[in-house]
Amino acid sequence: MTVLLTGLPSAGKTSLATAARAALLAAGHRVEVLDGDVVRRELWPELGLSPEDRERNLTRIGSVALLLARNGIITIVAAIAPYAHSRAALRAAHAGVPFAEVHVATPVEVCRRRDVKGLYARQARGEITGLTGVDAVYEEPLTPDLRIDTTLEDVGESAARLVDFILHGPVLSSPHGGRECSGRF
Numbered sequence: 001m002t003v004l005l006t007g008l009p010s011a012g013k014t015s016l017a018t019a020a021r022a023a024l025l026a027a028g029h030r031v032e033v034l035d036g037d038v039v040r041r042e043l044w045p046e047l048g049l050s051p052e053d054r055e056r057n058l059t060r061i062g063s064v065a066l067l068l069a070r071n072g073i074i075t076i077v078a079a080i081a082p083y084a085h086s087r088a089a090l091r092a093a094h095a096g097v098p099f100a101e102v103h104v105a106t107p108v109e110v111c112r113r114r115d116v117k118g119l120y121a122r123q124a125r126g127e128i129t130g131l132t133g134v135d136a137v138y139e140e141p142l143t144p145d146l147r148i149d150t151t152l153e154d155v156g157e158s159a160a161r162l163v164d165f166i167l168h169g170p171v172l173s174s175p176h177g178g179r180e181c182s183g184r185f
């Protein structure tokens with residue numbers, strides 16, 4: 001199964017992926033995390049943040065995710081993935097392999113307060129432009145398989161909901177592997 005965690009910078013994607021991985025490993029599952037920030041640095045440092053490169057980034061992540069997922073590894077992708085059409089393409093590429101889109105739906109004001117990497121402050125000071133959710137587009141998922149607003153819970157609570165969804169939610173529980181195989185996409 002591939003699980004895409006999509007959301008704004010500082011929404012909580014990396015924290016949730018890391019905590020969910022630990023819980024799933026402890027329960028005996030095989031798990032990998034593909035974090036946008038990490039694969040960009042280690043696998044394709046030539047990609048920037050233009051719309052074309054963001055699309056390429058998700059396509060490449062999707063290829064790796066599919067290899068892992070179809071070999072029985074729970075693959076958690078933590079990426080901003082700002083474009084609805086790129087996310088739909090990722091889902092479509094998983095034909096026959098369970099796939100779920102999880103919107104880490106933390107509001108931009110909360111993300112700005114967290115500002116883990118100082119990006120919101122840098123954008124406000126005019127040092128960078130094209131920050132997703134501020135002056136670059138983030139197309140909110142309209143029908144995600146799961147939505148997690150991290151505003152009112154801690155990482156452990158949100159991660160527990162994510163793990164429960166992965167192990168017991170409709171995607172893996174369905175005899176057809178969730179809606180990916182339902183013909184809607």
Ligand SMILES: Nc1ncnc2c1ncn2[C@@H]1O[C@H](COP(=O)(O)OS(=O)(=O)O)[C@@H](OP(=O)(O)O)[C@H]1O
Nearest residue numbers: 009010036037054057079080081082129130131132
């Ligand atoms: N302008 C701007 N907009 C968005 N993000 C920025 C920007 N500049 C740097 N960064 C950092 O780059 C990380 C990009 O992560 P992704 O690969 O997940 O992005 S994308 O899906 O290709 O849009 C992203 O990682 P996360 O903070 O973990 O989400 C940012 O830390």
Ligand SMILES: Nc1ncnc2c1ncn2[C@@H]1O[C@H](COP(=O)(O)OP(=O)(O)O)[C@@H](O)[C@H]1O
Nearest residue numbers: 009010011012013014015116150153154155158
């Ligand atoms: N319920 C929660 N889920 C995830 N992160 C949370 C939550 N509550 C607070 N946070 C904090 O929000 C920040 C999210 O940062 P990070 O995971 O790096 O975000 P992203 O990968 O989306 O850029 C972390 O400092 C984390 O501790």
